[in-house]
Amino acid sequence: MHSRFLSSFFLLALLILLCGFAAGKNAWKNPDTGILAGKKGEKLPATLSSSSDPTEEEKGGYPFAETLLNELDAQEIAAAKYYRLLDEEGKIITVTGRRIRIGDRYLDEKNRLYEVYRVKDYVATARYIRTEKLGRVKPGSPAPGFLSKLEKNFSYLVQMAITLPQKRGPGKEEESRKLIALYHTHNDESYVPSDGTHSIYGSGGIHQVGASLKAALEQKNINVIHSENLHLPHDRGAYRRSRDTALELLQHNPDVIFDIHRDAAPSVAYAAKIDDQWVTKIQFVVGRQNPSSVVTRRFAYDMKSLADDIYPGLVKGIFMGWGNYNQDLTPLNLLLEVGGHRNSRRAAEESMVLFADVVAKYFYGIPVGEEGETFPGAERRAAGAGAWGAVVVILLLVAAALGAFYFLNNPAAWERFKEQT
Incomplete structure (x- = not known):
């Protein structure tokens, strides 16, 4: 009963927040943004055309990225055309059958984090970012962080x-x-x-x-x-x-x-x-x-x-x-x-x-x-x-904070919201 009350309360709060956004939706319109737009000037990889590509109906809303080929095909594997990830000094970080793209990151065995900035044929070059401090994990409970x-x-x-x-x-x-x-x-x-x-x-x-x-x-x-x-x-x-x-x-x-x-x-x-x-x-x-x-x-x-x-x-x-x-x-x-x-x-x-x-x-x-x-x-x-209770609390806090911030900065939207409700 307690869990059902929390769930219902959260959904009500979320509904109020969404209504508030709808009331002032004109302030949020931006024709240059979209889920696939990426960063300004960033060119997203094109999908690979093939007669076996799924139709829009077959995708059923499946994430766009999965229409890309992420691994070597059988011919490439047979020819041992692996992807090699190198650091800026030309040393091998890893060798893999996964297709490496610009922006990919790799954490190596010694916890050194790299980011790919160049890919040519089957060779990718990455710059060192930092050595991550992973911290110790307390067994049997949600991990730190x-x-x-x-x-x-x-x-x-x-x-x-x-x-x-x-x-x-x-x-x-x-x-x-x-x-x-x-x-x-x-x-x-x-x-x-x-x-x-x-x-x-x-x-x-x-x-x-x-x-x-x-x-x-x-x-x-x-x-x-x-x-x-x-x-x-x-x-x-x-x-x-x-x-x-x-x-x-x-x-x-x-x-x-x-x-x-x-x-x-x-x-x-x-x-x-x-x-x-x-x-x-x-x-x-x-x-x-x-x-x-x-x-x-x-x-x-x-x-x-x-x-x-x-x-x-x-x-x-x-x-x-x-x-x-x-x-x-x-x-x-x-x-x-x-x-x-x-x-x-x-x-x-x-x-x-x-x-x-x-x-x-x-x-x-x-x-x-x-x-x-x-x-x-x-x-x-x-x-x-064990994370469910914390998730609901976090959601409520985030929803309340966003709603308060939005209405405080958009008094007209608050008035429209009151009229609609």
């Missing part, structure tokens, strides 16, 4: 608030429930040394990597939903098709969703030896075209920080590139690149066992090597579930 970043992403908060009344609040039995969701947008992705090819039309080797993470989490008494829905073919429409899977998983109210992939890169780019065992490194991917990208990036930073503490070198870096990757559905939807196509699947599976320790400790405070136990006083609910 997570909630504070939410208030800077108003568009995402509005979306969450609109769907909030439709969500059933967790009961006493659900508060301590642990649930992780996994899926694969690119089902065909495989590992050449183990699977004989980089792509299998159907359930490729990447599904077994997901199964390895599922098994490792279940060993810790964590519930896992591993969707093996197919989203073939592996083309620019795959994320549009996997969106239905992500929405289906969200109906179960998981604490986090991982979209598990593998990169296309030389084996040396991902090979690592941790605790005398060969594994593949993991790369996080955050889409820059998400309304919740600030929050997702903070989440990725905090996950890397904890991984660095537990297994230094396990997380290769964080690629912040052009795209959406369905991360607009929830900020706790992280894309994982588990090794490259030239690494062995066995090494990728072993890295998932280590990553399960990171996930279990981050969300539930379960110590490494333990099964289902938590640190004394650690929160048992997930970071995402």
